[in-house]
Amino acid sequence: MGMKTLGRHLVVEMYGCRSDLLGDLSLARKSLNEAVEACKATFMGEHYTMFPGGGVSGVIIIAESHISIHTWPEHGYIAIDIFTCGEHIDPWKAYEVFVKNYSPSRVNVMEIRRGVVEV
Amino acid sequence: MGMKTLGRHLVVEMYGCRSDLLGDLSLARKSLNEAVEACKATFMGEHYTMFPGGGVSGVIIIAESHISIHTWPEHGYIAIDIFTCGEHIDPWKAYEVFVKNYSPSRVNVMEIRRGVVEV
Numbered sequence: 222m223g224m225k226t227l228g229r230h231l232v233v234e235m236y237g238c239r240s241d242l243l244g245d246l247s248l249a250r251k252s253l254n255e256a257v258e259a260c261k262a263t264f265m266g267e268h269y270t271m272f273p274g275g276g277v278s279g280v281i282i283i284a285e286s287h288i289s290i291h292t293w294p295e296h297g298y299i300a301i302d303i304f305t306c307g308e309h310i311d312p313w314k315a316y317e318v319f320v321k322n323y324s325p326s327r328v329n330v331m332e333i334r335r336g337v338v339e340v
Numbered sequence: 341m342g343m344k345t346l347g348r349h350l351v352v353e354m355y356g357c358r359s360d361l362l363g364d365l366s367l368a369r370k371s372l373n374e375a376v377e378a379c380k381a382t383f384m385g386e387h388y389t390m391f392p393g394g395g396v397s398g399v400i401i402i403a404e405s406h407i408s409i410h411t412w413p414e415h416g417y418i419a420i421d422i423f424t425c426g427e428h429i430d431p432w433k434a435y436e437v438f439v440k441n442y443s444p445s446r447v448n449v450m451e452i453r454r455g456v457v458e459v
Contacts, residue, residue: 227412227419228410230419232349232351232452232454234455236457265387265389266387266389267387268384268385268386268387268399269385270384270385270401270403272403278401278406279401280387280399280401280406280408282387282388282389282397282399284389284391286410286419287399287408289399289406289423291347291406291423293346293455293457296457298346298457300347300349300405300454302421302423304408304419306410331452333351333450335353335419336353336412336417336419337353338355338412338417
């Protein structure tokens with residue numbers, strides 16, 4: 222009996238982003254949808270929220286788990302999670318979309334293996 | 341100038357759960373909503389999906405980020421993310437709800453500090 226991993230989860234921290242981009246709900250929505258397309262995931266549903274302080278939150282549920290974004294314009298900071306399962310999905314393709322759209326000056330990414338199970 | 345952390349993120353792996361519980365969409369919805377209440381977060385929106393294989397996915401966007409669940413009944417495995425910001429929210433209170441509702445035989449939790457910024 223062997224082991225396999227069901228999913229991969231990129232925990233992405235982006236710093237030094239332009240504040241005006243981080244308050245832009247349509248950019249967040251565009252980025253999430255582009256990210257889903259880039260990694261060839263399957264869109265299932267989405268939800269977005271804008272906050273009084275100017276930050277935005279968004280998540281897309283994909284057939285392969287989820288991709289989410291939360292922004293803090295006052296800190297130039299974005300928290301992104303790219304959680305995908307399945308062997309044909311490359312979460313790093315989704316990651317590249319956010320780098321392109323937000324041009325962070327500093328990034329920290331942790332890749333976590335989710336669901337280590339017996340097969 | 342000091343540093344502070346904007347959010348706390350619990351990456352939760354639950355193994356050895358009963359398959360019938362993992363295919364129960366209403367239990368997933370109830371658990372997410374109870375979790376939001378338990379940690380005194382503010383509900384902003386939710387989305388759920390049920391898969392042909394029997395798994396369920398759900399996410400609640402909270403004012404303090406998000407809580408999500410993805411289940412794999414065939415492996416008795418659940419992936420839960422509890423990402424909260426703000427000093428008055430304790431993500432571990434939300435965690436306890438999932439343990440109570442799914443009775444995993446084995447759990448692995450990683451707590452990640454999100455958004456380390458200058459203040």
